[in-house]
């Protein structure tokens with residue numbers, strides 16, 4: 001009997017749950033990826049994620065071939081199609097004469113609807129559909145309170161997560177042991193992974209960024225991070241420092257197994273590394289937001305705390321102009337602007353700066369968090385619906401376990417604290433490069449002579465601040481007054 005593995009956000013052969021289950025169950029296993037036109041048609045023609053996926057498929061294809069070849073199977077590899085996945089997948093399953101399709105869970109709303117259609121179409125063809133957890137360590141209702149309800153506060157969730165985790169949950173699926181069941185690709189599907197151009201996309205600057213793709217790229221980045229993980233708890237705070245792992249896109253597209261990363265962090269944390277313990281915590285945040293999305297799909301488009309939907313955000317021309325200034329890094333607040341340039345130019349933004357810019361949009365500019373969320377969704381290489389929504393609702397104080405609304409980030413003191421020398425600002429705002437550290441965080445406070453010495457004329461090379469932070473803060477407290485201050 002034959003099976004088809006449908007890869008989506010799990011672009012690796014090693015330690016892949018769906019692939020493992022298929023190989024154990026069937027004698028001939030095909031693997032396929034579909035460039036889903038329903039999703040791709042919505043994207044701009046230059047998108048780093050599409051390029052990252054495309055390049056990662058080349059690596060995945062090589063991994064599958066090598067695994068099969070080690071068992072004496074020639075001509076295995078990845079089948080790649082382009083079309084509306086809800087139709088393409090059943091068509092492919094039918095053409096390959098398989099009895100079963102295996103895939104890994106994707107709990108985003110679009111994927112749930114698409115998979116329901118696929119399941120129905122496959123059932124009509126007499127083909128079974130099997131799904132597995134793979135994207136997170138614990139999903140859905142695996143970690144619940146003693147009363148059997150989902151957690152909405154992170155720390156108790158984390159404690160329960162740590163209590164439940166053991167070697168079983170973190171061990172790898174031994175895929176290669178069973179890879180002899182990988183099937184040679186059918187004659188008609190022996191072509192290469194399609195080029196970006198043939199998919200209707202243009203090249204981006206992905207190759208200039210330090211973001212190698214595919215399972216090999218993930219291993220390279222992790223090897224590099226391994227040297228730094230013990231210092232992560234401190235180093236992760238400073239955007240000018242190479243502190244975090246940069247594994248986001250690899251976790252998003254599954255070119256690495258989260259079980260492998262969590263296992264490594266867990267073992268190292270147990271040996272007393274505070275950096276590894278903090279990093280493990282971040283992976284647990286990822287699980288946390290994933291289960292929030294599963295239990296509360298309404299968070300897409302709505303405040304987690306329904307009373308916060310009463311907040312009136314600013315709309316209209318003036319708000320649109322402020323939103324454009326935020327998007328384009330022209331707010332006059334150097335740390336905010338440098339961060340937006342980092343996002344626009346690289347598709348990455350440091351975690352502290354995601355918090356600072358999201359706070360600035362919602363609390364300083366009074367603009368609806370959903371507009372910022374959508375902008376990040378379009379531009380982040382590691383965009384993940386659950387984490388992005390969670391991060392935005394955290395910053396806007398509308399979410400589950402969010403920061404209290406009366407605690408408002410000050411963009412200048414954040415800058416002084418986390419980019420004290422202005423190194424990050426100078427990297428992304430070269431027009432301010434000559435300003436001394438004490439002036440770079442709030443150039444409007446500098447004397448004209450000091451600005452002139454650094455070659456800066458406010459309103460020319462760099463804008464005046466678009467809002468006054470103290471006034472904005474007062475407006476925000478009023479705006480949030482519709483919601484009762486928690487006791």
Ligand code: FAD
Pocket residue numbers: 236244245246247248249251282283285286289349350351352354355358376380382383384385387388389390391392395
């Ligand atoms: P590291 O610091 O090395 O962390 C390792 C991994 O842990 C990350 O790759 C990520 O998978 C996970 N992680 C870390 N922090 C968080 C967190 N707070 N919540 C959930 N998972 C976390 N993360 C995304 O993966 N996708 C998003 O779309 C996203 N949008 C965000 C939006 C806002 C407004 C905020 C405040 C945070 C957002 N985050 C998002 C969380 C975090 O900023 C990124 O995961 C992190 O900066 C990615 O860089 P890294 O891979 O170097 O992370």
